[in-house]
Amino acid sequence: MTDKQTAAGRPRPLEGVRVLDCSTIIAAPFGAMLLADYGAEVIKVEHPRGDGLRLSGPQKNGVGLNYAFYGRNKRNIVLDLSSADGQQILRDLAAKSDVLLENFRPGVMEKWHLGWEQLHEVNRRLVMLRMTGFGQSGPYSARPGFGTLAESMSGFAHINGHPDGPPTLPPFGLADGIAGLSAAYAVMLALYHRDLHDGEGQMIDIAIIEPILHLMGAQASVFDQLGQIQQRTGNRTHNNAPRNTYKTKEGRWVAISTSSQAIAERVLRLTGRPDLVDEPWFASGGERAQHADLLDAVVGGWIGERGIDEVMRAFAEAGAAVAPVYDISQVMEDPQYRSLGTITDVPDAVLGPVKMQNLLFRMSGTPGEVRHTAPALGQDTDEVLGEILGLTPARLRELHEAGVIEPMVAKRPGGTGR
Incomplete structure (x- = not known):
């Protein structure tokens, strides 16, 4: 069995697609994870300090369980994009990739000479997805943006909760998750158009405040045509009862x-x-x-x-x-979920088998597969840069010594290291 096949020996639908995941925390990394689940070679590009999600939420034996989920099925390299060498390495990787996802504030990638215009010049087939809280333009574009703000501004919090209670935020990354699903969908549309039509990639601009608004249904139309604003109704709905x-x-x-x-x-x-x-x-x-x-x-x-x-x-x-x-x-004990295989055991280098959600959906001809949890910080750096870019061991040592590709925190026990 090759790494491009499922355990059943069948090809994955996205094998041959290479994705650079330069994003952090939840929304864009979740979108990249969905691509990895179905066979894309996703290379997580992390700052030497590591993604903040590694240390966020519950941990066991030094393993961040949130990160183990969102980073699953990916390869991992360390790259300091604020350095000239790091920027050049990313340009070289982009030249040999299909997709790049990033979620820096607008202008940061341009400051590093890694904006859309520069990367499109390097690789005309590249699809670049840019995920921010408020989009690449507009009066709020420079503000820091998170899912919580999208859940508030979209109107979700306004209608969530009981009539006599406060607007209520969800206790998990709802807006981030919806944006991540949208990201995977948008990437597939861009790849389909590229491969079927003119052969060129394009830039995708996703503002986290927008996908969740789409899931709110026809509220804008109802307000426009009837002047009605939906209010909090607890578990009830205006559309039917008992509910x-x-x-x-x-x-x-x-x-x-x-x-x-x-x-x-x-x-x-x-x-x-x-x-x-x-x-x-x-x-x-x-x-x-x-x-x-x-x-x-x-x-x-x-x-x-x-x-x-x-x-x-x-x-x-x-x-x-x-x-x-x-x-x-x-x-996890329900017989219907068990029958569907909704929760699966995934191998982890430190923890052994870890239970987590399985694939998002099942495909009869080209199924995906959850192969492993998130790798250690920088675990695949030398292998990826040697394999894809042909960097020699001597050059890799230089980059490590310069801190360009060297993690600032210890690798997880059990990781392959360098």
Whole structure:
């Protein structure tokens, strides 16, 4: 089996695509990870200090578990881009690559002579994705930008939470994740156009404040045409009811959706109020939402008198939509997730097998594969620069001694080093 094949011996869809991941933290690195999962050769280019995500969040035996996930399936090199030698090495790598992702503030890459115009001149086929909080232009472009700011400015926080509570931010990198998914999609569009049409790459500008706004649905159209601004409704929605979370007899929680009329009718018949189905207002999801207090009282009362197993069984028999509210330990034990292989064991040089989310989706002909967690800082530097650029051991020693490709922190135990 070659490194370009899955364990099943089938090719990965992006084999032969080389990606330089010069980004840090979550959004753009997540996009690069998705490309790596499906076979792209992704080379993570880190500053000698390392990506700040290495030290962010839970750790075990010196391994940052967040970084182990977002850096998986990548090769890793150290390169000081503020040095002339580092800049030249990146230009040389870009000349032999298909994609470069970066998330520095606008103007930083240009200061290093690594902007779009310079890299496009070096490699006309290169696709360059630039990820920033606010985009490459506009009055906010120079501001530091993070997912939290996008979750706030997009209107997400405004509609998230209970009516009598404050705007509520998500407890994870929601906007970053959405931007990362968008990045992978944008890169594939650019590669497809390059290879099918004129053979040239292009520059992609992603502002983290925008992809999450798209997921907010038709709010702009609703405001434009009706003057309405969506407000916080907790677990409820203006579109249908009952739709909420409900506590069972033993204190577990379940969530119910009645997006279809047939499901709403089944729920009310199941919970002992078939008479409500015959009410004129029940025939419309929007009108049902105006009677959410009544419907929640009926459904919540019925669920509160029963254990979760009985609730789940009764809803399944009635053909109604319900799901338990899980924490991560319950996700990992659920038979449906197990059947899909949603959580997989990934080898790590220090920790051994590490459980993490598997591939985002399954492909029958050219599947991807999660091969390893994030490598140590600079673990592949000498190999990559020797293999791709033909740098000699003597030249590599010079660059190490000059600090251009030398990590400032110790490599992880078990890493191959140099």
